[in-house]
Amino acid sequence: MFNDASHHPPAAAQGKQGPTSESSAEKVLNLLLAFSASGREMGTTELSVKLGLHKSTTSRLIKTLVNAGFLQQNPSTRKYLLGISAYQLGYTASRTLNARLLAVAHPYLYGLAQQTGESVAMEMVSGINIILASHVEGPSHLRFNFQQGEVLPINVAAGAKAILAYSSPDFVESCLQGEFKRFNDRTIVSKEDYRKLLKQVKAEGISYDRGERYEDIHAMAAPIFFADGSPKAAVIIAGPASRLTDSFFRSAVSPLKETAATISRSLDL
Amino acid sequence: MFNDASHHPPAAAQGKQGPTSESSAEKVLNLLLAFSASGREMGTTELSVKLGLHKSTTSRLIKTLVNAGFLQQNPSTRKYLLGISAYQLGYTASRTLNARLLAVAHPYLYGLAQQTGESVAMEMVSGINIILASHVEGPSHLRFNFQQGEVLPINVAAGAKAILAYSSPDFVESCLQGEFKRFNDRTIVSKEDYRKLLKQVKAEGISYDRGERYEDIHAMAAPIFFADGSPKAAVIIAGPASRLTDSFFRSAVSPLKETAATISRSLDL
DNA sequence: CTAATTGTTGCGTTATACGGAACATAAACT
C-alpha cells in the first residue's frame, strides 16, 4: 500500500550532530559487527532496518563484502552469513592477541611467583579446550612443575574453572561435551555439581583446586579478560598442599586478583 | 529489457589504472586483509604504500578502524595490530562456518557409510586440537564406534594426519608441542618420522591408520578444504582390521576422495 | 641542534556514495 510513508525523522537531525553521520567505511564495519553480534543469517532488508540504512545502500555494501569474501550467501535461504575472510581475519587476530597476551603477561606472572614464592602459570582458551600457555617456576625447591602446552581437564584445572565461570553458557556447554575423568576421590565428576561450582566461582572471582587432580597439589586461579569482557585466560598459582593452606589462599587472593586485573588492563591499550 | 543501454563509461575509460577505482568500503576491507595476510604490526606509511593509498587517506581509515575496535595501537611501537572486533568477528565466523560444514557434510558422510558399509566420521580443527565433530555409524554389526567431541591424539588419528599434511608449517609445529603418546608398537612416537609421514600423505592425498591406536582398527582419511584452501576438517572411514584390508583401502580411495572434494565444493557456494 | 622520517589535521575540489523510485525476483495467498 503505502509502505513508503517513512515519515521517520532524519535520525538525530539537529542537536549538535553528536554522532556525526557515519562514513561509508564505518557502515561496512558496523555491518560486519551486526553479524558478529547476532551470528544468524540475515537478509538485506533485515540488515538495513537494523543499521538504519537504506536498502539500496545496504545492498551495495553487501555486494562489496561478498566480493571481499567477508560475507557469503547461503544459496538455499538467499540470506548472508560470514565468509572466509572474516574467519581468516579472526584467526590472525587470535594469534596476534595471544602473542600479545603472552608478552604482556609474562613479567606480571614472574612478579607474582616472586611475591608468593610459588609456581605461577597462565592458561588460555584454544578452541573448545583450555591449554597451559605459559608458566614461571617458583623459587622454592619443592614446587609444582607445569607442563607447557598441555590440554587441561576442565573439571580439575583451577584456571579452566575461572575462565568458564565467566564464559557464555553456550561455550561452557560445548566444553562440557566429553566425560569428566576421575583422578581421585576429590575430583568433581558430576556435570551438575560443576555448573553449581562455576556460579560460586563467579561470585568469588577466584577458583580453587584442593587436590582434585594430584592429591598433594593445591592451586588457585583468577580470570583475565579481553577488552570485550570475554575471559580468554587465567592466572594460576600452584604448589604443594602443605604450603597452599587456607591461610595462604586468603593472603594470596588480593595479589592474584590484582595481577589478573593488571594484565587485563594492559591488553586494552 | 535494455532500455537504459547502460553504456555509461564506468571508470574503465578513466586514465587511472586498475579496473575500477576502489570505493572507500573496499579500502577498509583491504586494509583489514593486509593485516590478515601479514599478521605483523604495521604503521601508517607502510600500509599506505602496500595498498597504494595516500598517507592521509590511510591515516583516516586507520582511525575509523581503531574506533570500531578492528585495530589497536601498540603503545610501545606506535604501530597497529588487529583488535578485539576482528577477533570476535572471526570467532562468530568460525562458529557459523563450522555449523554450515556440519550441516552440509552430514548427508555425504551418510552416503559414504552406506556405500562402504563402514562407520564414517568427520574430524575438525578446534584451536590447536583436532576433535571428532560428527559421525555416522556403519550398517554392519561389527563396526567402529566414534566418540563424539573427543580430542584426538594427532599422531594416530587418520583425520589429523590428513589435515596437518596440508596445514602451514607454523600450525603443524604448534600442534606438535606435546609428547606423542604410545598406544602400541605401531604407534608413531618420533616427531621426525611424523613430519616425514605428512609429506607422504600430502603426495597421496590420503592418510591411513593401520592399527596405530587400537590394533584391530584400521582407518583412512581425506581432507576437506575451506574456500581459502585451508584444511579445516577430514572425512574418516574406520572399521575392523579384518575388513579394512589393503584391497578395501584401494577400492575406497576414490569414493573417499570424491566425498571430501564434494563437501569442500559445497562450502564455497 | 638540525635533519630526516613518520603520523595527523585543514581546506577547496571532485568524484563517490546516497536516496528515491523503477525494476526484478521470489514467496505467500486465493
Added chain:
DNA sequence: AGTTTATGTTCCGTATAACGCAACAATTAG
C-alpha cells in the same frame, strides 16, 4: 494457473563525503 506481498538489485542526478595537497606535529636519527 493469477495476484499480492515481501524482498533484493539497478539506475540516475545530486549532495556530500572523501581525496590530494601541503602545512603542521611528533619522533627518531645524525
